[in-house]
Amino acid sequence: MESNVAFIVVETSINHGGVTPWIADDPRVAVASEAAFADIPGWVSSLGADHVVITSRPTSGSVARLAATTLAGARPEVAVAHRVVPTTSVALAASGLNALESGSDAVAVLGAFDHLTTASASGTWLRSVTRLVDPKPSLGMHVRSLFGRGFVAMTTPAPSVGRTLETPPVGHPLLVGADAASAEFAAVVALAGAHVVQSVPVLADVKRAHGSAGAEFVALAPVVRVAEGTATCPVCASRQNAVTCPYCHVHCRITEPA
Numbered sequence: 001m002e003s004n005v006a007f008i009v010v011e012t013s014i015n016h017g018g019v020t021p022w023i024a025d026d027p028r029v030a031v032a033s034e035a036a037f038a039d040i041p042g043w044v045s046s047l048g049a050d051h052v053v054i055t056s057r058p059t060s061g062s063v064a065r066l067a068a069t070t071l072a073g074a075r076p077e078v079a080v081a082h083r084v085v086p087t088t089s090v091a092l093a094a095s096g097l098n099a100l101e102s103g104s105d106a107v108a109v110l111g112a113f114d115h116l117t118t119a120s121a122s123g124t125w126l127r128s129v130t131r132l133v134d135p136k137p138s139l140g141m142h143v144r145s146l147f148g149r150g151f152v153a154m155t156t157p158a159p160s161v162g163r164t165l166e167t168p169p170v171g172h173p174l175l176v177g178a179d180a181a182s183a184e185f186a187a188v189v190a191l192a193g194a195h196v197v198q199s200v201p202v203l204a205d206v207k208r209a210h211g212s213a214g215a216e217f218v219a220l221a222p223v224v225r226v227a228e229g230t231a232t233c234p235v236c237a238s239r240q241n242a243v244t245c246p247y248c249h250v251h252c253r254i255t256e257p258a
Contacts, residue, residue: 003050003051003104003105003106003109003236003238004047004048004049004050004051005028005049005050005051005052005053005100005104005106005109005110006027006028006029006030006044006047006049006051006052006053007028007029007030007052007053007054007055007092007093007096007097007099007100007113008030008031008032008040008043008052008053008054008055008067009022009029009030009031009032009055009056009089009092009093009096009203010031010032010033010034010054010055010056010060010063010064010067011031011032011033011056011057011060011089011203011204012033012034012056012059012060012063013059013060013204013205013206013208013209014031014033014203014204014205015033015034015035016033016035017033017035017036017039018032018036018039019031019032019036019039019040019043020032022093022097022201022203023097023200023201026097027047028047028049028096028097028100029093029096029097029100030043031089031093031203032067034060034063037066037067037070040067040070040071040074041070041071041074041075044071044075044078045075049078050077050078050079050106050236051078051079051080051081051106051109051236051238051247052071052078052079052080052081053080053081053082053083053096053109053110053113054067054068054071054080054081054082054083055082055083055084055085055092055096055113055117056083056084056085056089056092057084057085057086057087057088057089057092057204057209058084058085058086059209060084061084064082064084065082065084067082068080068081068082079106079235079236079238079245079247079248080247081110081246081247083113083114083117085117085118086155086156086159087117087118087120087122087155087156087218088122088123088124088155088177088204088216088217088218089177089203089204089216090122090175090176090177090200090202090203090204090216090217090218091116091117091120091122091155091156091216091218091220092117092203093203094116094175094200094218094220095113095116095117095120095218095220096113098112098116098220098223099112099113099116099223102223102225105238105239106236106238106247107229107233107238107239107240107242107245107246107247108225110246110247111224112223112224112225115221115223115224116220116221116223117156118156118157119156119157119221120156120157120218120219120220120221121154121156121157121166121218121219121221122154122155122156122216122217122218122219123152123153123154123155123156123165123166123216123217123218124152124153124155124206124210124214124215124216124217125150125151125152125165125184125187125188125191125214125215125217126150126151126152126153126206126210126212126213126214127150127151127212127213127214128151128211128212129151129153129161129212150163150187151163152164152165152166152191153210154166164191165188165191165192172219172220172221172222173195173196173197173198173219174188174192174195174196174197174198174217174218174219175198175200175217175218175219175220176188176197176198176199176200176215176216176217177200177201177202177203177204177206177215177216177217178199178202178215179199179202180199182215184213184214184215185197185199185215187215188215188217195219202215202216203216204216229241230254231243231252231253231254232252232253233245233247233248233250233252233253234250234252234253235248235250236248240252
């Protein structure tokens with residue numbers, strides 16, 4: 001079933017009001033601060049979305065869950081899912097946009113998003129890791145951070161802290177949340193080697209989120225197509241393979257093979 005799906009990335013390290021599109025000319029993926037709760041239902045209505053995914057990093061997880069509950073209560077006609085993923089906010093936004101391009105079925109879009117947020121190579125370039133909490137740097141990294149500058153904190157597909165950038169997936173550019181003229185962008189370019197690097201809009205206040213100046217990045221994994229569903233949600237009518245609809249949280253009706 002064709003759906004109008006939208007993503008909202010909740011990011012508590014920023015404090016601007018309102019819900020704003022991540023990419024100026026594509027409002028389907030937006031970013032919201034903790035102060036933007038009251039604006040989310042109106043934004044969803046103006047967009048005409050019938051399915052919404054509210055997502056965040058773990059540090060913003062409780063706020064994202066509350067935002068999802070609030071939206072579901074304010075707009076009961078809208079099916080709402082929420083995802084808290086240990087990755088970067090740039091990765092969440094880019095995964096959402098890429099998942100939307102993979103199809104128009106709400107459950108298939110969510111399945112693509114789930115795959116992208118865990119399989120993609122994401123992390124943050126940081127000047128220092130002395131105040132980094134997650135992923136936790138080793139004692140040796142703390143010591144090096146006192147004398148050197150430039151560290152890579154990978155979040156997916158496996159958390160790690162080092163001085164080099166793990167090889168991103170082939171065929172996908174490295175998206176960096178930083179101005180192309182900034183020192184942070186230049187630092188990531190220097191680590192990327194021959195890999196294509198592209199500047200994208202900043203989502204998180206990296207210094208506030210991780211204790212040091214830096215830039216989030218992600219190289220998206222290839223999209224995995226989800227098999228056609230054999231069950232139907234009795235509320236939003238989406239086709240899926242799950243027993244329970246990830247949006248409506250009700251048991252689906254399974255279609256028996258002829």
